[in-house]
Amino acid sequence: MTTMLVAISGGHLAQLHMLAPRIAAGDDVVWMTDDTAQSRSLLEGQTVVHVPTRPPRDTLGVLRDTRIARRAISEHRVDRVVSSGAQIALSALIPALLRRVPFSYVESATRVTDLSTTGKVIDRIPSVRRYVQYPNRTSERWGYALSVFDGFQVEAVPSASDPGAGAVPGAGSRSSVGGGGVGVGVGVVAGPIERAVVTVGGNGEYGFRRLIESAVRALPAEAEVLWQTGSTDVSGLAIDAKPTVPSAVLSAELEQADVVIGHAGTGTALAALSAGKVPVLAARSVGHGEHVDAHQDDLAAFLAERGLAIVRPADEITLDDLVEASRWRVTRRDDLEPVSI
Secondary structure, eight states, rough: OOEEEEEEHHHHHHHHHHHHHHHHSSSEEEEEEEOOOOHHHHHTTTTTEEEOOOOOOOOOHHHHHHHHHHHHHTTTSSSEEEEEESSSHHHHHHHHHTTTEEEEEOOTTTOOOEEEEEEEEHHTTTSSHHHHHHOOOOOOOOEOOOTTTTEEEEEEOOOOOOTTSSOOOOTTSSSSOOOOOOOOOOOOBOOOOEEEEEEEETTTTOHHHHHHHHHHSOTTOOEEEEEOOOTTTTOOOOOOEEEEHHHHHEEEEEEEHHHHEEEHHHHHHHHHHHTTBBBEEOOTTTTSOOOOOHHHHHHHHHHHTTTTTTETTOOOOOHHHHHHHEEEEEESSOOOOOOOO
């Protein structure tokens, strides 16, 4: 069987890449995404069909990209299509419906309380198999099969003054998600913040200077920092800004960092958690022109409730927040079963 996995770069692609081993186990896989540093790094060595990078809600662009999707489905003899969005899902949906190729849509984990714009369109298509990533969000039209947050769990990092620490804290502190698995090794010891990653994702034309400025104030002056700034205007800031960073490089830096500071995007949260870090996150604000809607608030609240992130307003991050985040480490179960969607 050949499965075409469709997602736009950023959090959507990061999610689908993480879910792929469970939803396409044993299949031949073809990816459809845009050509970015993230997609090139993340999908290196795999079969990839590229579409142009387009702004949000580009209706004409969606229609143009249906030709690319139609050709890919035909040339690769695709048996089914699975997408995590965003509007690129619609470009693949149209030719899939015309060729009677089964189509499954997994709503972004960013959408904790409502559907995305793409999800609302998908909701009107009867033949699509629709899934949300939170069990409490199911309905007659939307089922639940899996989530990118399955299996993540948090434990305290032993400190020099308390080397015996490491048990999973109880609910209300740093709770675990998914249960089971192997915890942080007792040889890992919490220490000073010497290395950090500050990342605001891609987000096209939406900068996040408030977060960058807050991180500059909070981080120790001597800390070695990777600044991934996207389209943020960082003029006047004494930082070595990198608009984009290849996924492999970012992953390596995240693993080596003592703390991760980022926007409350799904891709950023997952990258930090996968690297074993409890990130300090700030949600982008519509009022400040930092995003098209307030969905990051929902994801930030969900992660904070489960102890998977420390959440602060973008301009109120402090050194104490960074020290607190560095006291926790994340692990993940490796025995999650494949699912049929």
